[in-house]
Amino acid sequence: MNDALDLIMSRRSVREYKDSEVENEKLFKILEAARWSPSSGNVQNWRFVVINEPNLKMQLAEACLGQYWITTVPVIIVVLSDDSKLRTLFGERGESTYSIENCSIAVQNMMLEAKSIGLDTCWLGAFDEDKVLRVVKSEDPNVHVRGVVALGYAAQIPPPPNRIALKEIVFFNEYGNKMVK
Numbered sequence: 427m428n429d430a431l432d433l434i435m436s437r438r439s440v441r442e443y444k445d446s447e448v449e450n451e452k453l454f455k456i457l458e459a460a461r462w463s464p465s466s467g468n469v470q471n472w473r474f475v476v477i478n479e480p481n482l483k484m485q486l487a488e489a490c491l492g493q494y495w496i497t498t499v500p501v502i503i504v505v506l507s508d509d510s511k512l513r514t515l516f517g518e519r520g521e522s523t524y525s526i527e528n529c530s531i532a533v534q535n536m537m538l539e540a541k542s543i544g545l546d547t548c549w550l551g552a553f554d555e556d557k558v559l560r561v562v563k564s565e566d567p568n569v570h571v572r573g574v575v576a577l578g579y580a581a582q583i584p585p586p587p588n589r590i591a592l593k594e595i596v597f598f599n600e601y602g603n604k605m606v607k
């Protein structure tokens with residue numbers, strides 16, 4: 427098995443895409459990666475709406491606070507959570523925390539699988555939830571929007587943005603204890 431770190435480090439948030447379609451076989455591999463994510467109590471609360479119609483992309487761009495660059499992205503995946511089981515199993519913590527965490531892991535798995543098969547992605551977290559729900563036509567009060575993922579073949583891959591050094595974020599035994607090198 428290859429070290430996953432190269433894949434993780436090579437993923438970038440891509441905002442410029444080619445006009446090429448995403449093959450269904452690849453799309454379903456990416457969704458399969460999401461399906462195999464871990465989830466609290468194995469509740470698998472994630473749901474996915476695949477958007478490929480131009481008029482819906484435009485509505486989604488508006489719902490994503492005017493991020494009109496997504497109108498040219500081949501595929502957009504809206505990640506939803508059905509919170510009903512989470513509430514029954516875990517109460518408030520299920521809805522406020524696990525709902526988001528489980529979906530976030532699914533998004534990361536999709537982004538990494540996409541990268542590994544030659545596609546790129548961008549996670550959009552800036553959206554008006556009610557507007558996104560209207561775009562996907564969900565009126566279920568248990569369903570919440572947890573993310574929007576742009577997917578396609580990159581026209582341009584940006585350079586890696588800065589990352590804070592490990593020594594600034596890793597502590598041994600006590601918060602604030604800097605690593606000794």
Ligand SMILES: Cc1cc2nc3c(=O)[nH]c(=O)nc-3n(C[C@H](O)[C@H](O)[C@H](O)COP(=O)(O)O)c2cc1C
Nearest residue numbers: 437438439440441493548549550551552553586587
């Ligand atoms: C929770 C979350 C929300 C984000 N929301 C947006 C967004 O609305 N629009 C956007 O263009 N990028 C968005 N991003 C992408 C970040 O800007 C990007 O991950 C960050 O700048 C680091 O760049 P990299 O992903 O290329 O390493 C989001 C990322 C995360 C994890």
